[in-house]
Amino acid sequence: MISENLPPPMSPQDSSSATSKQNATIAIQGLRYVRDREILKGIDWQVEPGEHWVILGPNGCGKTSLINCLTGYEMATAGDVFVDGAEYGRTDWREVRKRVGLVTSTLTFYLEPGEPVLDAVVSGRDAMINLVGEVDPTLRQEARALLNRIGCGYLTDSRWGVLSQGERQKILICRALMARYKVLILDEPCAGLDPVARERFLQWLQTLAREEGAPSMVLVTHHVEEILPCFSRVLLLKDGAVLCAGPKEEVMSPSLLSQAYGAPLQLIQSGERYVLQVVPEAV
Template sequence: MLLNEMSDVLRVSGLRYVRDDRAILDGIDWSVRAGEHWVVLGPNGCGKTSLINCLTGYEMATAGSIQVGEAQFGFADWREVRKHVGLVTSTLVSYLEPYEPVLDAVVSGREAILNLVGERDAALEVEARGLLERMGCGHLVGSRWGVLSQGERQKILICRAFMAEFEVLILDEPCAGLDPVAREHFLGWLGEMAEREGAPSLVIVTHHVEEILPCFSKVLLLKEGKVLAMGGKSEVLRDEWLGEAYGARVEVGVDEIAGRYGLRILEVLR
């Protein structure tokens, strides 16, 4: 699944996802090209996580088409497709068994499986230990998943995602549960990765504009399961678009030196 710079690493067309007679996603058209870095932004309940779950096969779309690389959902083994996607999402929390060793949880990211069975590959174990140290949680190497705090679990999921040999890295609320220092440490690491030659496409899902790094140039803004705005960062991160999305009168600012955005709520309208 090697891609050139003009290839789509992700593409959804007419994506619809209905649960309990409610349309969580309704007619989503969106594509990510190799080398592009996207933000999926929107309020709670707008469908951000459902979009990611449909892309990775953890939820079954009701209608539309989904393509990851050259593989189209319904015509490919999605277990194999997942090996090319680095994924950080709270969805995985419920799938990992409480007794799963932390090292197994990280190593299993290489093959996109859950709850590793059998002996660990020695080379992968060394790689996993290195990732845990870089993430500041090397001390957790002997722990089990069930005893970890929310912040510790998030760090383990980040390390697990980095074990995949991916063309695209999807991060669904990766800073949830991280304290401010840990958050900035992680965002700095992510920014460095984006600047490397041959870096994967990055997709970060967030509520918070302050987590949008300069390396992210594209934004998909969702509201009530539909695309409200989509395009270049400066085109979408505007007072009027974010105000409509969040139901408030807002003021968007950007630090010209750091290149980071901020959002100030002037008036709540709903």
């Protein structure tokens, strides 16, 4: 007997869309997030394997809410979120979250000052904070290799509380790589860094992106100066909606940025980097 409650067969278009979501690193469709107000208003966005994206927009545009829904720290009001083929709501969200590496200054408040750097890196394998008990020697060896790879081998025997801001950011990325995430999200990673430390950190990210087997990266920022050559695509948000998404050359235009930020802006390209300036209003 055929149940009357079975869903109708998928059309070729629906089937193609489902396959696309399954193959994408990130696939978001119709994402809405409502609390006291509608913060996200039907976001559609897709990241293919190997792509590096920037999420750009002014304060209050929904960047943080989008990342929180993507990493499972907030529950979306409506819409679909796929990470590496797994869908929130149909797969254990704790398992889906492990597929997204998140580097954010928020983690610095949870790591104990006395936490050994090596333990902080190892804890990334299972998305844990502050290890307790014995640790597999194989994991420690892998963590040491990662620290050496990113040029932080000298910090192996240090503790979290004595690290500089730039060193902490690198350790957090190393921690994320320990879990072999499919996508690495960097949420304002340069916040609190001085200009020299920021530039050194950004150049290190550029090197990381070029490594064979590097995960897709998503940089969340509102500073166009931080957009590196390796980031080839931009998601531009305004008032909780997608203003534009696509190749960097198309999205990074003075008219679109002026529309997003609500002020006349001039975009200056210096080599492969950008500088954004506010156009003075006529007196």
